[in-house]
Amino acid sequence: MNATLSTPTTPRGEQRAAAFNDGGASPGDRADGSAGPMAGSGTPLLDLKGIRTGYGRIEALHGLDVAIHPGETVALVGANGAGKSTLLKVISGLQPLTAGTVTFDGEDLNRRKAADRVHRGIIQVPEGRQVFAGLSVEDNLMLGAFSRRRDKDVADNLEAMYQRFPILKEKRRLHAGNLSGGQQQMLAMGRALMAKPRLLLLDEPSMGLAPLIIEEIFGIITELKREGITIFVVEQNASEALAIADRGYVLETGDIVATGSGETLLNDDSVKAAYLGG
Amino acid sequence: MFSEFFQFTFSGVTLGAIYALVALGFTLIYNASHVINFAQGEFLMIGGMGTVVLMDAGVPIYFAIPLAIAMSGVAGILLHRLAIAPAKNADVVTLIIITIGASIFLRGLAQVFWGKEYHALPNFSATESINLGGAILLTQSLWILGIAAVLVTALGLFFTRTALGKALLATSMNKDAASLMGIKTGAILMMAFGISAVIGAAAGVIVAPITLTSYDIGIMLGLKGFIAAAIGGLGSSTGAILGGLLLGLAEAYTAGYISSDYKDAVPFVIILAILFFLPNGLLGSRAVERV
Numbered sequence: 001m002n003a004t005l006s007t008p009t010t011p012r013g014e015q016r017a018a019a020f021n022d023g024g025a026s027p028g029d030r031a032d033g034s035a036g037p038m039a040g041s042g043t044p045l046l047d048l049k050g051i052r053t054g055y056g057r058i059e060a061l062h063g064l065d066v067a068i069h070p071g072e073t074v075a076l077v078g079a080n081g082a083g084k085s086t087l088l089k090v091i092s093g094l095q096p097l098t099a100g101t102v103t104f105d106g107e108d109l110n111r112r113k114a115a116d117r118v119h120r121g122i123i124q125v126p127e128g129r130q131v132f133a134g135l136s137v138e139d140n141l142m143l144g145a146f147s148r149r150r151d152k153d154v155a156d157n158l159e160a161m162y163q164r165f166p167i168l169k170e171k172r173r174l175h176a177g178n179l180s181g182g183q184q185q186m187l188a189m190g191r192a193l194m195a196k197p198r199l200l201l202l203d204e205p206s207m208g209l210a211p212l213i214i215e216e217i218f219g220i221i222t223e224l225k226r227e228g229i230t231i232f233v234v235e236q237n238a239s240e241a242l243a244i245a246d247r248g249y250v251l252e253t254g255d256i257v258a259t260g261s262g263e264t265l266l267n268d269d270s271v272k273a274a275y276l277g278g
Numbered sequence: 279m280f281s282e283f284f285q286f287t288f289s290g291v292t293l294g295a296i297y298a299l300v301a302l303g304f305t306l307i308y309n310a311s312h313v314i315n316f317a318q319g320e321f322l323m324i325g326g327m328g329t330v331v332l333m334d335a336g337v338p339i340y341f342a343i344p345l346a347i348a349m350s351g352v353a354g355i356l357l358h359r360l361a362i363a364p365a366k367n368a369d370v371v372t373l374i375i376i377t378i379g380a381s382i383f384l385r386g387l388a389q390v391f392w393g394k395e396y397h398a399l400p401n402f403s404a405t406e407s408i409n410l411g412g413a414i415l416l417t418q419s420l421w422i423l424g425i426a427a428v429l430v431t432a433l434g435l436f437f438t439r440t441a442l443g444k445a446l447l448a449t450s451m452n453k454d455a456a457s458l459m460g461i462k463t464g465a466i467l468m469m470a471f472g473i474s475a476v477i478g479a480a481a482g483v484i485v486a487p488i489t490l491t492s493y494d495i496g497i498m499l500g501l502k503g504f505i506a507a508a509i510g511g512l513g514s515s516t517g518a519i520l521g522g523l524l525l526g527l528a529e530a531y532t533a534g535y536i537s538s539d540y541k542d543a544v545p546f547v548i549i550l551a552i553l554f555f556l557p558n559g560l561l562g563s564r565a566v567e568r569v
Contacts, residue, residue, distance in 0.1 A: 094454055118460030130455040132448045142441070143448050147460030149441045195460065 043106065045070045045230055046091065046122075046199055051100035053090055060086045062254045063100065068199065073221075073231040075262060077238035077275055078251035084234040085127050087251070088203050091232070092124040093117045104199070118147045121198030128207065129184040131191070133177030137168055140176045140187055144194030154194075161190045164220075182213035189220065200224065202233040206240065218244055238275040242266045250275070281412030286534040287527065292419040292488075294526025295426035299481035300503020301510065301518035302433065303474035308512050309450035310470035313373045317357060317381035318478055319500020320388075324350040325479025326491030327388055330397040339400065347479040353384070354475025358468045381496065388493035399486040418487045425484050429477060430519060436473075437515075446470060450513075498542070505545040509552050511562020520560060524548075 044067040051064045060083045068074050078084050089095035091102060093114035102109040109117060132140050141161055145154045162169035165186045171179060176187055185205060192200060205221065206214040214237065222244050225231055235241035242248045245262035250271055258271060265271050300318060307315040328346030333339060361376050368376075403417040437443040449456040449466045457463050482491065482499075489495070506525045510517025525545055533541040552559060 092458060094457065113462075114457040115460050115462045118458065124458050126455055126458060130452055130458075132451045132455065134451055135444065135447060139444055143444060143456075143459050143461075146441060146445060191459075 042069055044068055045105060047103040049101045051090055052098045053095055060254055064256050068232055070230055071228055072246050073225045075241040075245035075248040076234045076251055077241055077248060082251045083254045084251055085203055088124060088201050088234055091201060092122060123192045123195045123197035124201040125188045125192045127203040129188040131176040131184050131187050134175060136173055137176055137187055138172040140191050141194050144191030147195055157194055165190050182209050185217055200229050200231045204234060206237045285413040286530045288415055290527035290530030292422050293529060294523035295422050296481050296485045297503050297506040297525050298519040298522025299426055299477055300499060301507035301522045303478045304504055304507040305513060305515055305518045306470050306474045310446060310467050312370050316377045319496030320381045320384040321350045321475040321478030322482030322499050323388060323496040324353055325482030326486040327392050329399060329483050331392055343483050347476055350479030351472050351476045354471040355468055358471040385493055392493060394493060396490045396492045398490050401487045422484045429480060502545050505549045508549060509559055511559025514561040517559055517561035
């Protein structure tokens with residue numbers, strides 16, 4: 001692998017409000033792809049070191065390191081079964097570690113449960129949407145804000161979310177289970193944004209969706225990126241994910257085999273051969 | 279003729295309201311954890327017997343009742359903390375067996391400390407019965423129906439209007455996704471046990487003036503409440519209420535028109551029929567998975 005690590009990013013402070021200033025956070029202050037290697041500059045928002053975990057006696061991740069800096073969009077690509085979703089579950093706290101450390105904003109998270117990590121701003125959109133099918137669309141969105149339900153601005157945030165996803169407003173009284181796959185994906189993302197994520201984890205946002213809907217979903221991710229939200233997206237659809245990412249990691253059967261800027265990985269011959277259909 | 283029918287219907291609805299409350303307790307815990315809590319009947323016993331014991335100690339009835347209900351709520355929370363939570367990732371069958379053990383334990387404690395005698399609670403109203411068109415209505419039945427209606431409404435509002443109620447529903451639908459919302463699912467389950475115990479104890483108190491109460495009252499009432507929940511389709515609150523009322527009416531009509539000897543056999547005949555012909559109950563959801 002000849003891809004080199006480059007982190008085109010400007011560290012940011014408080015990001016938790018970013019999801020709601022429509023265009024308030026300007027994209028201009030971030031260096032674009034041409035910025036030189038800045039690896040190690042600034043403290044990472046999320047720092048994974050030597051991550052090992054498994055299911056029973058089968059190890060799924062063999063000691064990986066991943067770092068995500070504030071404001072970055074990072075993609076993790078790899079084939080089915082490489083361990084991508086497992087890694088996200090490690091970050092959100094659903095999957096226990098056998099070795100390694102998860103550090104978020106300088107704090108060791110190893111002993112923190114999933115719910116506590118949500119309170120710190122690590123918000124995951126799970127694989128397969130996982131909306132609460134028997135609850136209304138509006139209830140789903142409000143549950144997204146459960147961790148900050150006493151904040152005064154939740155009602156305003158709901159209105160802002162309806163402006164971002166007008167289809168959800170139209171269907172707000174329907175059970176979430178009655179929505180189409182694409183609408184459920186939007187609901188799952190809206191639900192996550194209601195929590196004001198400092199780090200947004202997206203697990204296979206394009207899974208099982210029609211090509212046109214996939215375009216729309218990646219359009220939304222690009223928009224969130226422009227608003228300055230730190231995003232870690234896991235995708236089998238490598239070309240789409242790498243195209244919007246500042247940086248990418250390639251995961252193969254539990255090991256990271258390549259890393260570099262999204263563009264570099266997209267043009268890397270071995271990555272092309274393995275994940276982009278030649 | 280008609281007054282007889284009216285009489286049976288009224289006592290059936292009264293019994294049904296009690297079964298419905300017990301069934302709601304089963305439903306609540308089943309939804310939150312897929313555990314069938316066979317200690318649910320003991321909460322009724324703690325409510326009834328607790329009130330009796332407190333009143334014997336000189337506590338006036340209007341303090342004794344809420345105290346006994348609170349005691350049962352604490353017992354429910356302890357049941358979760360000390361017996362269910364430590365079993366962590368045990369499978370559901372193991373957890374169900376734990377609840378059976380807990381029910382035997384609680385019944386044993388009550389037998390040792392509160393005795394084996396039957397006790398009666400006084401009627402809530404001074405007038406014991408009123409005559410309505412030839413039928414005799416117990417005023418306590420009106421209390422039962424009124425309080426059951428209040429509890430059901432309160433529970434309904436809890437689920438539709440409060441963030442905690444919706445968090446409980448979300449946890450029952452998808453536990454992992456719920457923890458990704460920042461919901462502490464362990465605490466939610468503990469709350470479900472607490473609420474179930476409170477509802478159960480309330481049912482145990484309001485029924486005590488009619489049926490008497492003793493340390494082993496929970497066995498039959500608990501089983502019948504479970505059957506009511508199963509008739510409604512475990513997991514559906516509306517189903518639990520419907521199942522409770524159906525069961526109460528079936529029992530009352532059997533006792534009235536056939537023989538009261540067969541009264542207690544009715545629930546078990548009904549549950550067999552339901553399991554054969556409608557294994558998901560009346561309102562139970564078919565196990566449909568959307569991929």
